[in-house]
Amino acid sequence: MKYPECFHCGEPVLTGSQFTTHINNSDRLMCCPGCQAVSAAILEAGLSNYYKYRTEPGSKQTALVPEELTAYSAFDLPEVQQDFVHSESDISRVSLSIDGITCAACAWLIEHKLRHVAGIASIQVNTTTERALVTWLPTQIKLSEILSQISLIGYQAAPYQVDEQEIQSKQNSRQFLLRLGLAGFATMQVMMFALALYAGYFTELEVEFRDYFRWVSMIFAAPVVFYSAQPFYFSAIRSMFSGRLNMDVSVSIAILGAYIASCIATVNATGEVYFESVSMFTFFLLLGRYFEQNARQKASVSSSNLHKLVPLTAHLISNDTCEEVPAKGLKVGDIILVKPGEVVAADGTIIEGCSSFNEAMLTGEQTPVQKSDTSEVYAGTINVEQPIKLKITATGQDQLVAEIIRLQESASNNKPKVALYVDTISNYFTWAILSIALLTYIVWKIYWPEDAFWVTLAVLVATCPCALALATPTAVTCATGIFTRIGIIARKPGVFEKLTKIDHVVFDKTGTLTCGTLTITDIELYGQLDKAQVLEVAAALEASSLHPIAKAFEPYNNPQLTVSRIQSFVGLGLSGQINNIDYRIGSAEFIEVTGEHSQAVYLAQGDELLARFTLVDEIRTDAKATVQTLTQQGCKVSVASGDGSIHVDEVAGRIGITDVYKGLKPQDKLSLIQNLQKSASVAMFGDGINDAPVLAGANLSVAMGSGSAITKNSADLILLGDHLSRFNDAVTVARLVDKIIKQNLYWALGYNLFIIPLAVTGHVAPYIAALGMSASSLIVVGNSLRLLRVRL
Amino acid sequence: MSIIYVLIPIAMLFVLIAIGIFFWAVKSEQFDDLDRQSVSILFDEDEKPTPKANDNESTPS
Numbered sequence: 001m002k003y004p005e006c007f008h009c010g011e012p013v014l015t016g017s018q019f020t021t022h023i024n025n026s027d028r029l030m031c032c033p034g035c036q037a038v039s040a041a042i043l044e045a046g047l048s049n050y051y052k053y054r055t056e057p058g059s060k061q062t063a064l065v066p067e068e069l070t071a072y073s074a075f076d077l078p079e080v081q082q083d084f085v086h087s088e089s090d091i092s093r094v095s096l097s098i099d100g101i102t103c104a105a106c107a108w109l110i111e112h113k114l115r116h117v118a119g120i121a122s123i124q125v126n127t128t129t130e131r132a133l134v135t136w137l138p139t140q141i142k143l144s145e146i147l148s149q150i151s152l153i154g155y156q157a158a159p160y161q162v163d164e165q166e167i168q169s170k171q172n173s174r175q176f177l178l179r180l181g182l183a184g185f186a187t188m189q190v191m192m193f194a195l196a197l198y199a200g201y202f203t204e205l206e207v208e209f210r211d212y213f214r215w216v217s218m219i220f221a222a223p224v225v226f227y228s229a230q231p232f233y234f235s236a237i238r239s240m241f242s243g244r245l246n247m248d249v250s251v252s253i254a255i256l257g258a259y260i261a262s263c264i265a266t267v268n269a270t271g272e273v274y275f276e277s278v279s280m281f282t283f284f285l286l287l288g289r290y291f292e293q294n295a296r297q298k299a300s301v302s303s304s305n306l307h308k309l310v311p312l313t314a315h316l317i318s319n320d321t322c323e324e325v326p327a328k329g330l331k332v333g334d335i336i337l338v339k340p341g342e343v344v345a346a347d348g349t350i351i352e353g354c355s356s357f358n359e360a361m362l363t364g365e366q367t368p369v370q371k372s373d374t375s376e377v378y379a380g381t382i383n384v385e386q387p388i389k390l391k392i393t394a395t396g397q398d399q400l401v402a403e404i405i406r407l408q409e410s411a412s413n414n415k416p417k418v419a420l421y422v423d424t425i426s427n428y429f430t431w432a433i434l435s436i437a438l439l440t441y442i443v444w445k446i447y448w449p450e451d452a453f454w455v456t457l458a459v460l461v462a463t464c465p466c467a468l469a470l471a472t473p474t475a476v477t478c479a480t481g482i483f484t485r486i487g488i489i490a491r492k493p494g495v496f497e498k499l500t501k502i503d504h505v506v507f508d509k510t511g512t513l514t515c516g517t518l519t520i521t522d523i524e525l526y527g528q529l530d531k532a533q534v535l536e537v538a539a540a541l542e543a544s545s546l547h548p549i550a551k552a553f554e555p556y557n558n559p560q561l562t563v564s565r566i567q568s569f570v571g572l573g574l575s576g577q578i579n580n581i582d583y584r585i586g587s588a589e590f591i592e593v594t595g596e597h598s599q600a601v602y603l604a605q606g607d608e609l610l611a612r613f614t615l616v617d618e619i620r621t622d623a624k625a626t627v628q629t630l631t632q633q634g635c636k637v638s639v640a641s642g643d644g645s646i647h648v649d650e651v652a653g654r655i656g657i658t659d660v661y662k663g664l665k666p667q668d669k670l671s672l673i674q675n676l677q678k679s680a681s682v683a684m685f686g687d688g689i690n691d692a693p694v695l696a697g698a699n700l701s702v703a704m705g706s707g708s709a710i711t712k713n714s715a716d717l718i719l720l721g722d723h724l725s726r727f728n729d730a731v732t733v734a735r736l737v738d739k740i741i742k743q744n745l746y747w748a749l750g751y752n753l754f755i756i757p758l759a760v761t762g763h764v765a766p767y768i769a770a771l772g773m774s775a776s777s778l779i780v781v782g783n784s785l786r787l788l789r790v791r792l
Numbered sequence: 793m794s795i796i797y798v799l800i801p802i803a804m805l806f807v808l809i810a811i812g813i814f815f816w817a818v819k820s821e822q823f824d825d826l827d828r829q830s831v832s833i834l835f836d837e838d839e840k841p842t843p844k845a846n847d848n849e850s851t852p853s
Contacts, residue, residue: 126824174818181814185807209793216800220807 006031008039008154010057023051033559038154045113045153054105058154075143075159077313077326084159085143091121093135094143099156101130106155113153120146132157176231176290183228183286187279189220194276207269214266217275224279225259228286247426247469250433254460255282261457271454274461277773284470284777287477314338314345317389334392338383346379346392347399353388354570357381358548368547370570384547385570425745426468433463440760451762459759462769463752467776471744474784479737482790488730489718498700498716499734504680505630506673509641509648512685512704512724513655514617518552522614527605534611536561538603541574541585549601552615573601582606617647622725624655629728631656636680640669640694669694685727686715702727733790740787744780751776 005011007021007028019030021039030036038058042050075081086093101107107125110132114123119140125132134146143159150157193213200210232255235248258274265271315337316325322337327345330336335351338344344357354372359381368384371377377390378400394400437459444452476496483490490496507513523531535553540561542550545568566576573586584591584604591602593609603610627637637659639652644663652660661672670693676682677699684691684698695701695715703715719726755772758764764772817823 174823177818177823178815181818182811185811185814189803189807206793209796212797212800216804219804 004029006035006057007051008035008058024048034154038152041152041154042109042113045116047109047112047153050105050109053108054103056103058100058106075147077324081143087138090137090139091135092138092143093133094159096132096134096147096150096157096159098125098130098132098150100154101125101127103127109153110150110155114146114149117141117146117149173290176286179228179230180283180286180290183224183279183283186220186224186228187276187283190217190224190276190279193217193220197273211266211269214262214273214275217273218263218266221259221262221275221279224282225255229255229282231289232282232285245427245430247430250426250430251281251285251469253434257457257460261453274769277461277769281773281777284781285473289473330392330395332392332395336390336392337387338377338390339387340383340385342383344377344379344381344383344390346390347394348377348390348392350375350377351389351391353386355386355388356384356547356570358384372570385545385568429468433460436463436756436760444762455759455762458762458764458769459756462755462759462764462772467748467751467773467780468745470777470780470784471748472741474781475737475740475744475787478784478787479733481788482733483730486726486729487719487723488726490716495700495716496734496737498681499731500738501681502635502683502700502731504636504638504676505683506638506640506676506685506698507657508684508686508691509639509643509651510617510687512620512687513623513639513651514619517617518548518615519618520552520613521616521618524612524614525610526612527608527610529610531611532556534603537578537583538585538601538611538613540578541566541576541583541603544568545574549615552613583610617651619651619654620724622723626724626728627655627657629725633731638676640664640672642666642669666691666693670697673698685724733787736787736790740784744783747779747783748776 007023008030011031019033019036020027021030021036021043022028023039023043028039030039035058042048084094098110101110104127107127110125111123114120114134119137121135121137123132123134136143136146147157193216196205196213197210197217199205200213229252232248232251235246236252239246239249255278258278261271262273262275262278265273313324314327314330315322316330317335317337330346336345336348340355350371350373352373354370356368356370357377358368359378376393377383377388380400437456440459441452441456444455479496480490520535523534525531525534527534529537535556536558539553539556540558540563542553543557544563544566561578563576563578566574568574569586569590572590573584575582575584577583582605585601588600588602591604591609593602601613601615603613630637637657638661639648639657639659640661641648642664648662649660652658664672669691673682673684673694674697681699683700683702684695685702685704686692686695687704691703695703700717701715702717702719704719717727717730751772755764755769759769
């Protein structure tokens, strides 16, 4: 059966056309009151162009709970604001991270909606980073009002703090673009004059004009050498201090040497000039680095939002009064109230009430854990059912979240450094070139002192490791391009080498092999109601619940059914009245039937059993095929899950994995991986924050795009579209990259071996040196570009 | 041939201007969000849509 689609969010409308909005002269179907409210607000603000130009449907809107709106008022507390609001005279400025941005039209929508709000001085939305920069007049409008204005049109905004690393990487990226652009402009000019000079080498060019061209080339090459090429010099100096020469040393020597020698030649009007080689070489190298830097910056953007895990405020109970205070002001021993749906602000023990907690943030498991008196609860977890009182046992850096982040950091520091090919080769290569140049200089100085300098320079230029230096970056740049196209982000250098070596793959279960959301797979009827009816009743009962099981019923919700006297029983189920008939929904224990399936929910009318719903965390469609391909390629495959139930074996069995480890804590997973690493190179897939340490410890770590921010922050690869099979494609590309890099290196080394004897003996004319250098670079670049033709 | 003594400095001036514009563009964050800038021209045409403009654009498609 084909359902009509919601005009706003594109989700199927399951319960007929109850919600409509009049957009552009026709009534459009909406799936829920949330989408309807949002679309109405958009039209009211005169922004119907959003629907005209958007390229992606909006994000699904769940009707906002009034509590959620009042929660924004916490952001008005001065103690909370001082962390992320910057005030200059009477204007305040804040960076917001916005959930729900799907395309450029969203940015336009937010900007135009807010621009006309009194008190907002300016707003700039960036779609790539999903962030907004807002300046406002605190005397006219409060921050909480700005946030609720944004939520009116369907986006969730929250202030965030940009971390140091991200500011740094953004600045680097911009610097690189400036250097690259300058080098590009200058190279074009220098090449133009170089052509004239080449022509003059064969025909007769008047010395006067030749010198003029040289002077002009020198001026144009100067900014390239002194500004654009700076990163190479700094890297070279760093590597010299660490005692291990890298490619940048010989690159720097070649650039500076060739430029200074050419300047001397220009001033003295003798010898040869190499300005065009210097500029072009710098431009090519910078291009590769710029793409690398950009890919890395894109991936690191999400990492700033980590602090969202722990809320900013808490309800402090003192002398029987309850007041909202900033969370960072809490002390050990304080008593706080945590309402249902709220995130716990600090680690503590329950002193009153019982409820279940969603600890997905820590364990990756969506099923809530039941807790009562004296149980430990952790900051960042979500209270699902009942209000509870909590006595704080740890704050700030002592909390479990902070502990996990530290564990991850220490694991990533211990990571075995897989040396890049070029790092090893370049060390020897640079030493070799420098020794050869020095020897050449000494020998020529003894026998033919007047030519010594120029021959040595020819050696340095001709053997200039451009091809060698370009071999890896160009191939990696092309492969990164392919990755971006197919929805994979390679976060760290060296990923391609690691990918080719992997021979054991370990999967986390929830969220990796499975989608992480429950769906109803089977309905068994016992009473006189039909399937549609029991689903509607169940959905109506579950509508008030925050439990993940309730989410599975959400699509069947019929707003015409109203439930009264709803009661929730922690860890068991719900009861309520619909049309004066008592219904109960919940576990086998709650309905008092003998249950044989762990993942089943029962619905009863009074004492009569109506239906059984079987819920399954659906396995990703491509999981089985991915595992099969991996096994065929000779990889061992295992499952390591924090979940200890039979469900793990069931999932593993259906996918065809026999090696199963279950009920593992983050530390257990880490030691499991370390054990496996003794005999194999291990790739780890994960999505929860609990996977962060083990991801940092594995040889190669892969995070799902839907995973938590901290997981993505510690992963080497991120699969954006959540398609597991993309990992196989990544391996294929990596093998190809490996092959191309080797070809490039063989070519570059071969060329150098051929040209060195000629250069040392003084047989290389400058135009041959420049030609050879350019040709070898172009061949390497062309070979790498072949990668872009790969179709997956 | 001696005309190049005049023409080349003029060309250099042009390049300088181009570089200046490029630096200004980068510093004013025009390259920060390429997705957004490429379509902004579609939107900014009608900064304040009047009811009439709405009618025009909503002719049945």
